[in-house]
Amino acid sequence: MAAQPQPPTPSVDPTDPKILRWDDIGLTLILDFISESEEATMIAAFHAAESNHSDPPLNTRKRISQHFGHHFDYTTFGASETHFTPVPPYIKAILPRLPIQSYLPDQFTVQYYPPGTGIPPHVDTHSMFGEALYSLSFGSAVPMVFRMSGPNDARKMRLPKRSVAAGSGTPDGKQTTDDNHEEHMHPSWELILPPRSLLLMTGASRYGYTHGIRPRKTDVIDGQTVRRQGRYSITMRTVRRGSEIGCQCEFPGVCDARIREEMALAHGPPAQRP
Numbered sequence: 074m075a076a077q078p079q080p081p082t083p084s085v086d087p088t089d090p091k092i093l094r095w096d097d098i099g100l101t102l103i104l105d106f107i108s109e110s111e112e113a114t115m116i117a118a119f120h121a122a123e124s125n126h127s128d129p130p131l132n133t134r135k136r137i138s139q140h141f142g143h144h145f146d147y148t149t150f151g152a153s154e155t156h157f158t159p160v161p162p163y164i165k166a167i168l169p170r171l172p173i174q175s176y177l178p179d180q181f182t183v184q185y186y187p188p189g190t191g192i193p194p195h196v197d198t199h200s201m202f203g204e205a206l207y208s209l210s211f212g213s214a215v216p217m218v219f220r221m222s223g224p225n226d227a228r229k230m231r232l233p234k235r236s237v238a239a240g241s242g243t244p245d246g247k248q249t250t251d252d253n254h255e256e257h258m259h260p261s262w263e264l265i266l267p268p269r270s271l272l273l274m275t276g277a278s279r280y281g282y283t284h285g286i287r288p289r290k291t292d293v294i295d296g297q298t299v300r301r302q303g304r305y306s307i308t309m310r311t312v313r314r315g316s317e318i319g320c321q322c323e324f325p326g327v328c329d330a331r332i333r334e335e336m337a338l339a340h341g342p343p344a345q346r347p
């Protein structure tokens with residue numbers, strides 16, 4: 074396997090060597106954010122909630138999601154108005170430890186990735202969720218791919234049927250010439266997310282970069298080729314409400330708020346009723 078592109082060198086927090094920061098792009102990785110016993114509790118809770126379903130996670134070949142708080146709405150890429158599931162204690166317990174306390178997440182997606190699966194590169198919706206996006210990893214390590222978005226990403230986000238599942242490349246995941254050009258302009262790099270680590274995306278890493286996980290049977294971790302195992306993550310987001318909905322970021326190419334404004338301009342003002 075070709076060597077995977079390494080992430081830029083982080084700075085290590087002087088007060089805590091487990092906190093790695095890429096300050097210029099607003100990215101933070103906190104190692105050992107949860108204990109092994111908290112990890113075991115989370116895995117057990119995930120499986121307990123799945124056992125009502127016909128397809129238990131260990132037999133699935135597709136990513137499975139559980140939603141807590143306001144559900145993620147895959148049609149608007151925002152939060153559901155109607156679906157709410159109370160937040161379980163194992164999630165509530167970690168909120169006081171999150172690095173940003175001025176606002177806390179209230180939308181949680183717990184996902185199980187069977188071995189070999191991933192998530193296509195995407196930019197999480199800007200206008201519907203607050204700046205801080207968290208991803209807590211557990212179960213096993215996986216490389217997350219980051220790449221500064223470019224014109225090809227902007228073009229794809231303006232296609233009629235944008236979806237997280239469509240991601241980058243062709244629907245079958247193959248790279249197109251445009252993808253290769255984009256990769257040349259803004260090379261991607263992979264950051265290993267170890268189990269029990271917390272990733273925090275703000276600034277450019279949140280608004281301007283795509284992030285994703287390549288579907289792969291093996292990964293190179295610490296120089297060793299290892300078979301990918303089942304992985305779990307909890308994505309944590311803060312729902313924007315009322316006048317907070319919108320975005321003023323510096324990355325209009327991949328900003329859903331700007332795309333909506335463009336569409337409104339292109340289609341003219343709404344028809345006046347007599």
Ligand SMILES: O=C(O)CCC(=O)C(=O)O
Pocket residue numbers: 182184192197208209210284305306308
């Ligand atoms: O599994 C992860 O760590 C990230 C998932 C993600 O990017 C998302 O749900 O938007």
Ligand SMILES: [Fe+2]
Pocket residue numbers: 195196197284
């Ligand atoms: Fe995401």
